[in-house]
Every structure is written in C-alpha cells, then in structure tokens.
Amino acid sequence: MKFETSTTEFxxxxxxxxxxxxxRANLPVLAGILMVAEGGRLTLRATNLExxxxxxxxxxxxxxGMVVVxxxxxxxxxNTARGKTVSISLVGEVxxxxxxxxxxxxxxxxxxxxxxxxxxSAERSFTAKSADLARAIRSVAYCASLSATKPExxxxxxxxxxxxxxxxxxxxxxxxxKVVPLRxxxxxxxxxxxxxxxxxxxxxxxxxxxxxxxxxxxxxxxxHVGTIYYTSRVIDAAFPNYKQIIPKTFATEALVLREDLAxxxxxxxxxxxKFSHVSxxxxxVKKTLTLTSRNxxxxxxxxxxxxxxxxxxxxxxxxxxxxxxxxxSAQGESIKIQANGPxxxxxxxxxxxxxxxxxxxxxxx
Amino acid sequence: MFCTYSFFDGKVVxxxxxxxxxxxxxxxxxxxxxxxxxxxxSKPNFxxxxxxxxxxxxEEGTVYLGVPSQFARDWLSTKFxxxxxRSLRSLxxxxxxxxxxxxxxxxxxxxxxARTVPPPPSELPLESIHQKTNLNPRxxxxxxVVGPFNELAHAAAQAVIxxxxxxxxxxxxxxxxxxxxxxxxxxxxxxxxVTTPDRKVQYMTSEKFSMxxxxxxxAGKVQSFKEKYRQYDLxxxxxxxxxxxxxxTKEEFFHxxxxxHDGNKQLIFTSDQHPxxxxxxxxxxRSRLNAGMIVSVTPPDHExxxxxxxxxxxxxxxxxxxxxLEYLATTVEGNVRELEGALNLLLIQFELxxxxxxxxxDAKTLLRGAASATKKAVSVQEVVRTISxxxxxxxxxxxxxxxxxxxVRPRQVxxxxxxxxxxxxxxxxxxxxxxxxxTTVIHSCEKIxxxxxxxxxxxxxxxxxRLMLK
Numbered sequence: 127m128k129f130e131t132s133t134t135e136f137x138x139x140x141x142x143x144x145x146x147x148x149x150r151a152n153l154p155v156l157a158g159i160l161m162v163a164e165g166g167r168l169t170l171r172a173t174n175l176e177x178x179x180x181x182x183x184x185x186x187x188x189x190x191g192m193v194v195v196x197x198x199x200x201x202x203x204x205n206t207a208r209g210k211t212v213s214i215s216l217v218g219e220v221x222x223x224x225x226x227x228x229x230x231x232x233x234x235x236x237x238x239x240x241x242x243x244x245x246x247s248a249e250r251s252f253t254a255k256s257a258d259l260a261r262a263i264r265s266v267a268y269c270a271s272l273s274a275t276k277p278e279x280x281x282x283x284x285x286x287x288x289x290x291x292x293x294x295x296x297x298x299x300x301x302x303x304k305v306v307p308l309r310x311x312x313x314x315x316x317x318x319x320x321x322x323x324x325x326x327x328x329x330x331x332x333x334x335x336x337x338x339x340x341x342x343x344x345x346x347x348x349x350h351v352g353t354i355y356y357t358s359r360v361i362d363a364a365f366p367n368y369k370q371i372i373p374k375t376f377a378t379e380a381l382v383l384r385e386d387l388a389x390x391x392x393x394x395x396x397x398x399x400k401f402s403h404v405s406x407x408x409x410x411v412k413k414t415l416t417l418t419s420r421n422x423x424x425x426x427x428x429x430x431x432x433x434x435x436x437x438x439x440x441x442x443x444x445x446x447x448x449x450x451x452x453x454x455s456a457q458g459e460s461i462k463i464q465a466n467g468p469x470x471x472x473x474x475x476x477x478x479x480x481x482x483x484x485x486x487x488x489x490x491x
Numbered sequence: 492m493f494c495t496y497s498f499f500d501g502k503v504v505x506x507x508x509x510x511x512x513x514x515x516x517x518x519x520x521x522x523x524x525x526x527x528x529x530x531x532x533s534k535p536n537f538x539x540x541x542x543x544x545x546x547x548x549x550e551e552g553t554v555y556l557g558v559p560s561q562f563a564r565d566w567l568s569t570k571f572x573x574x575x576x577r578s579l580r581s582l583x584x585x586x587x588x589x590x591x592x593x594x595x596x597x598x599x600x601x602x603x604x605a606r607t608v609p610p611p612p613s614e615l616p617l618e619s620i621h622q623k624t625n626l627n628p629r630x631x632x633x634x635x636v637v638g639p640f641n642e643l644a645h646a647a648a649q650a651v652i653x654x655x656x657x658x659x660x661x662x663x664x665x666x667x668x669x670x671x672x673x674x675x676x677x678x679x680x681x682x683x684x685v686t687t688p689d690r691k692v693q694y695m696t697s698e699k700f701s702m703x704x705x706x707x708x709x710a711g712k713v714q715s716f717k718e719k720y721r722q723y724d725l726x727x728x729x730x731x732x733x734x735x736x737x738x739x740t741k742e743e744f745f746h747x748x749x750x751x752h753d754g755n756k757q758l759i760f761t762s763d764q765h766p767x768x769x770x771x772x773x774x775x776x777r778s779r780l781n782a783g784m785i786v787s788v789t790p791p792d793h794e795x796x797x798x799x800x801x802x803x804x805x806x807x808x809x810x811x812x813x814x815x816l817e818y819l820a821t822t823v824e825g826n827v828r829e830l831e832g833a834l835n836l837l838l839i840q841f842e843l844x845x846x847x848x849x850x851x852x853d854a855k856t857l858l859r860g861a862a863s864a865t866k867k868a869v870s871v872q873e874v875v876r877t878i879s880x881x882x883x884x885x886x887x888x889x890x891x892x893x894x895x896x897x898x899v900r901p902r903q904v905x906x907x908x909x910x911x912x913x914x915x916x917x918x919x920x921x922x923x924x925x926x927x928x929x930t931t932v933i934h935s936c937e938k939i940x941x942x943x944x945x946x947x948x949x950x951x952x953x954x955x956x957r958l959m960l961k
Contacts, residue, residue, distance in 0.1 A: 151539065152538040153535045153538075153539040154535060155535075156539075173562070175562045175563075178562070241565070241566040242565055242569060243562075243565075244560075244561035244562055244564075244565050245565075344593075345560065345593045346560075359560050359561070359562070362593075
C-alpha cells in the first residue's frame with residue numbers, strides 16, 4: 127500500500143476519526159484507525175462499537191491496500207508535522223509516514239480484526255439542515271444523565287413528526303427540549319442516541335454544513351454528510367413520557383433579560399456552597415428577581431435584577447448550575463421564568479421563541 | 492443536606508422487549524458451542540464479539556442467535572459465521588443454518604434474579620473456622636487435656652485470660668510439633684471471642700502473615716496492610732520461627748510487634764524452639780520475646796498420654812478396655828498427634844466390627860506398624876557428634892580419659908540419652924565411649940536423672956538435643 131495526500135485534509139480526517147477510537151477496548155485493534163486505499167480513494171475508519179465513522183480523503187494512490195495504525199500515535203505525529211503533503215506506505219508490518227520534514231515508522235495492528243461499520247438501508251430517513259440538527263442536539267445533550275444505570279436517561283431523544291424534529295434529554299432532575307424544522311414531513315419512532323454519540327454527530331454536522339439525511343432502523347442510525355459516514359447505536363428502551371409533567375398553568379411568571387441573569391448566576395456561583403445552592407425570589411410588588419447564595423467558608427452574596435413579574439411572590443432554592451445551563455441554549459434577549467410554588471418544577475423558556483424549554487426541579491432542604 | 496426532587500419518582504418504566512424463551516437445552520447448546528469457539532478464536536476477539544450472545548430460539552434447524560448490537564451482528568455474520576455454524580453442527584445434527592437477531596436477551600433478568608437470591612451457606616456454621624477471627628471453634632480449654640507436660644503453659648494462658656496485655660505479654664509457647672500448642676493458643680482466642688465479642692481477635696500462621704505482606708507489597712497497599720494488623724486487640728501467630736528467614740517480613744513484624752505491645756495489646760506466639768536458639772532471629776526481636784513469658788510444652792509423660800487417649804476415646808463415645816488404652820499410651824511415644832492417629836486406627840476397626848470390644852491382642856496387631864515407626868536408628872557416633880557439637884567440645888575428647896568439667900557433663904548427657912532414648916545396654920555404652928566400666932555409665936545416668944529434677948536449663952538442653960537427633 128502506498129499513497130500521498132494533503133497534510134491538512136488528512137490531519138483533520140485523522141482528528142475526527144481519533145474521537146471514535148476506543149483505547150481501553152478488549153480488542154486492541156479498536157485503538158487504531160483503518161486506512162483503506164482502494165479504487166482511487168482513501169478511506170479512514172474508526173469505531174468503538176457504540177458509534178463509528180468513515181471518512182473519505184482525496185489521495186493519490188500508488189498501490190492499493192489497507193493498514194491499521196494506533197490512532198494516538200498517528201494523530202500525535204501528524205499534529206506536529208509540517209508541510210503540504212504526507213506520503214504513507216506499508217513496508218512489511220510497519221507503516222511509514224513521511225512528511226517534508228520528518229518520517230515515522232509506526233507499528234501496525236492486524237487489519238483482519240477490524241470490524242465493518244453497520245450500514246442502514248435508505249428505507250426510513252428524515253432530512254434537516256445540518257446546523258438545525260446540531261443545534262437541537264446541543265440545546266439538550268448536557269441534560270443527559272452521566273450514570274449508566276438507566277441507558278434511556280444517558281441518551282438524547284430524537285423524534286420527527288409533522289415537519290418538526292424534537293430533541294430532548296433528562297437526568298430526571300432537569301429536562302430540556304428543543305424543536306427544529308425538518309425538510310419534508312417524515313415521521314419517526316423515538317430514537318434514543320447515547321449522549322456521547324450524539325455529541326460526536328453534532329461536531330460532524332457543525333463542520334459539514336448543508337443538509338443531512340439521517341437513516342435509521344430499530345438498532346442503528348447513520349448519516350452521510352460531505353465526505354463522512356457516521357453511524358451510532360440506537361438504544362432499545364423507552365424514553366420517559368415527559369410531556370405529562372410539563373405544567374400548563376402557572377402561579378408566577380417573570381420576564382428577565384437573559385444576559386443580566388447569566389452574569390448574575392455566574393457571579394452568584396462564587397459564593398454558592400458545594401451543592402451550588404442558590405435561592406431565587408420573585409417579588410411582583412417591587413418587580414425584582416433576587417438571587418442569594420451563601421457559603422459558610424466564603425461568604426454570601428445577594429444579587430437583585432429588574433424583572434417584569436406577575437402573580438404571587440415566590441422564593442425557592444435551586445442548583446445554580448442547572449439554572450445557568452439553561453441559558454446557554456436560549457438565544458433571545460429575554461427569558462421567561464414560570465413557577466408554581468414550593469416543591470414544583472420551574473419552567474424556563476426563550477421569551478420570543480417557543481422551540482426551547484427547560485424544566486428544573488427545586489432543591490429541598 | 493439538600494437533594495433535588497426527581498421528576499419521575501417511580502414512574503420511569505423501562506420497557507425492554509424480551510422475545511426470548513430461554514430453554515436450558517438451547518442455553519447448554521450455546522454454552523458448549525462457546526467453549527469450542529473460544530479455542531479457535533483469539534481471546535480479545537472472543538470477549539468483544541461473543542459477549543452477551545445467546546440463542547433466542549431454534550426453529551426447523553435454524554438457530555436464531557441473539558446479539559447485542561448491529562455491530563456485533565454484521566461482524567459475526569461476515570467473520571465468524573463459518574466457525575459458529577461448524578461448532579453448532581458438531582454439537583447438534585439438526586442445526587442447518589444460523590440467523591442473527593439483535594436482542595438484549597435474558598441478561599437483565601438473570602442479573603436481577605441473582606441479586607435477590609442470597610448466597611447459600613457453603614459450610615455448616617458449627618465446625619467452620621470463624622470467618623473474622625480465623626479461629627477454629629473446635630479448640631477450647633474444655634477439650635484440652637492438662638498434664639505435667641503442659642501445665643505451665645496452661646497456667647500462663649489462664650493468666651493471660653485474666654489480665655490480657657498485662658500479665659504476660661508476649662506469651663510464647665514453644666515445643667516440638669504435635670503437643671497442642673495450636674490448641675492452647677486458639678483456646679485463648681476462642682475464650683476472648685466468646686466472652687468479649689467486641690475485642691478484635693485474630694489467629695494466623697506466620698506464613699499467612701508473610702503472604703499477606705508480600706501481596707500487599709505487590710499491590711502497593713502496604714499502608715492498608717499496616718492498618719489492618721494494627722487494629723487487633725489480640726494477635727495470635729503460629730510458628731513464628733518461619734519469620735526468622737524472611738528479612739522484610741521480619742522487619743514489618745517487628746514494627747507491628749512494637750505498635751501492638753506499646754498499646755498493651757496481647758500477643759501470643761508459638762514456635763518450635765526457644766527464641767534464643769532460633770537461627771536468623773535478630774537480638775532486638777529475641778530480647779522482646781524474652782521480655783514476656785516463654786513456656787515450653789514437652790512430650791506428655793505416660794500418665795498424661797493415658798489421660799489424653801481416654802479423653803479422646805470418650806469424645807468419640809467409645810469405651811475401650813483399660814489394658815488397650817494402657818498399651819496405646821505405652822507403645823506410641825512422642826507427640827499427641829501420633830497418639831491420636833493410632834487411636835483413630837483402633838476406632839475405625841472398632842466401627843468395622845460393629846462396635847465389638849477390641850482386645851489387647853487386636854490392638855497389638857493393629858498398632859504394630861504405628862509403634863515401630865516412631866523409633867529411628869541413630870548411630871552412637873552420630874549422637875556423640877551432635878551432643879559434643881551442641882556443647883562445643885571436641886568430639887574426640889568424649890572418648891578420652893579426661894575428667895575436665897566441660898567434657899564430663901556432655902559425656903554424661905550422651906550416656907543418659909543413649910540409655911534412655913535408644914535403650915542401649917550399660918556395658919555397650921561404656922565400651923563404645925572409650926572402654927569405660929558399666930558402673931560409670933550407671934552413675935552418669937543416675938546423676939543426670941537427679942539433676943533433671945532441679946535443673947531447668949538441663950531439661951531445656953535435653954529437649955533441644957532430642958530435637959536435633961530426630
């Protein structure tokens with residue numbers, strides 16, 4: 127095997143593939159990237175058996191063949207390599223990587239053990255703008271649970287219906303939902319993509335741009351964007367029926383500038399205790415939103431913001447980090463906070479945009 | 492303390508779909524196939540791809556194999572299909588093809604089942620070694636026969652029980668094997684375990700201690716090893732003489748000893764020799780062991796042996812004629828363990844004969860082998876060499892006509908031992924030791940015998956020499 131390719135394109139492809147590599151796998155070959163030079167094309171493949179990626183890179187192929195090299199070594203070497211082109215050849219069991227300035231001989235892994243990526247038939251699919259799809263995932267993915275006990279809570283829910291795609295995630299203490307427009311009117315069942323895999327899909331969509339068509343079946347989901355083929359496992363579980371817990375009526379409603387609240391939450395977090403405990407008060411008479419945090423080891427802070435408030439006065443404790451998280455996904459100028467008294471969840475949404483909402487449970491003393 | 496409410500308290504229903512009907516036969520079939528596949532496929536490949544696989548169903552010669560993901564399905568069907576089919580066919584003639592289905596399978600169910608069923612007790616609780624303390628509950632004071640041979644050790648043990656950590660600390664019991672040292676020290680431990688359960692008692696052999704230390708070194712957990720041992724209120728260690736050969740363990744043992752001793756925690760040890768003669772033991776350790784109480788157990792005298800045999804027979808609910816027990820106690824000399832073995836021989840015979848009483852003649856025939864095995868032939872030269880070496884005198888001076896004091900004593904000891912232990916006649920002894928008169932020999936034996944009554948150093952020396960001659 128022997129080929130020559132542009133350093134920048136090869137490096138970015140290797141960088142993407144490296145994110146899919148499993149370093150601690152039972153199967154050593156999964157720590158590597160498979161490079162296939164065949165039919166005038168160079169394809170890079172990497173997988174951790176949860177999700178996988180295949181990237182085509184334009185290359186001048188002298189001899190066809192395939193090789194697996196450890197991803198960490200290859201990307202580490204290329205990151206410091208300078209020069210326009212890189213040429214790669216296989217000599218016996220050693221892969222020679224040469225740039226203008228440096229050349230490396232990398233020990234290879236047996237390519238016979240490298241698995242194929244699952245293909246999903248084109249029967250069922252939905253299409254959206256890559257940017258929209260990436261935004262949907264970005265708006266909710268941070269809410270997914272980190273604990274592995276419930277795989278459905280570790281996932282991002284994607285479900286298309288009536289020309290819209292709904293993305294949602296929850297760790298059962300807070301929940302986020304984002305709706306983005308679809309191309310066409312495809313309808314899908316609930317697709318649960320592990321949050322880690324969804325984050326990788328998001329990064330690929332961000333760089334690819336354009337439109338993305340997502341193919342799916344009960345077990346697998348995949349897409350072809352630009353030169354990249356991406357595939358992920360779909361979790362066989364049911365997402366909790368969260369629609370029923372969204373409150374319909376509210377005792378208190380407040381409107382506050384998003385930027386003001388974000389800055390206030392950032393500053394209040396300095397004084398928050400290890401539980402990020404922040405007390406939120408809404409006063410409809412004074413028209414103020416007051417945030418208080420207290421840490422016996424540091425001190426305390428009170429922060430008052432002007433707000434438009436209707437309904438009853440309201441005071442409750444929250445995890446300040448949960449509140450701050452919600453603001454990164456909202457984009458409008460102001461934020462609407464809706465509450466229902468002690469022990470009930472509060473709803474945070476973009477005042478001018480109904481496509482996003484965030485639900486957070488209060489803290490209990 | 493704060494906690495955040497959960498939205499879905501008790502409402503989250505996990506809806507895994509199980510299409511499986513796990514039959515034991517298909518389960519066994521797949522397990523057997525896996526055993527075969529494991530041999531042909533490399534370990535990483537096997538662990539990666541065959542994990543969580545199972546047979547969902549078998550229909551008309553087609554085996555439907557449940558696999559966890561599409562990754563696994565695609566790879567198994569392209570790469571390992573032939574191997575799987577071959578191994579299944581070799582186990583069952585009816586298998587014609589294999590299909591792969593993605594299914595989570597019965598894994599989750601079995602995990603939950605396993606969790607709800609408590610592990611069955613693997614041993615009967617009564618006889619088992621006590622888990623926490625490592626003590627064998629069989630060893631108690633009530634089952635210990637006390638006689639002149641161990642009464643000092645027994646008294647010391649009683650003193651330790653009355654005033655642990657103060658009376659005699661450390662207590663070291665030494666003596667040859669099979670004389671009930673372990674029984675005695677475990678009895679102390681068991682006494683504390685029953686009367687003061689909150690006291691942390693630990694029994695162990697020095698070998699276990701050393702192994703523990705080595706594995707803690709390997710795992711880089713020396714600190715937790717130290718902490719584990721320093722929490723005990725009563726540490727009983729068997730056969731400490733083995734520690735003398737292990738440099739690092741010995742050092743660790745020294746620090747542990749100091750820590751526990753400073754905290755007035757009771758330490759109890761056994762060894763096969765007096766610490767002063769254990770090779771390789773450092774002076775600092777020797778002096779510390781000497782600071783406590785050192786008692787010896789000696790081979791039981793005839794009366795004690797008889798008492799032991801009687802007690803053991805009663806414990807087995809067997810009544811033996813006195814003459815048989817007497818014969819047993821007389822012929823089987825040496826340690827209690829051998830005595831017990833000989834008695835067991837009689838007990839089995841007793842049972843075989845449907846509890847018919849054994850006569851003295853029966854016992855004699857049965858014990859012929861056991862009795863003769865206890866004697867060992869040692870040449871006179873060897874005895875002389877050993878004993879002169881022990882006392883540090885020239886071997887040839889024993890045979891000479893000298894009456895120097897440092898030679899006379901060893902010579903008398905040699906004569907005594909040759910007579911007592913090896914039953915050599917007085918004239919022969921005299922002849923072999925430089926042509927002396929048999930009356931000289933008789934006098935020497937009487938002298939040593941008399942001295943033994945008052946001289947504890949001499950009796951210690953004799954037991955050392957007897958050990959060396961074994």
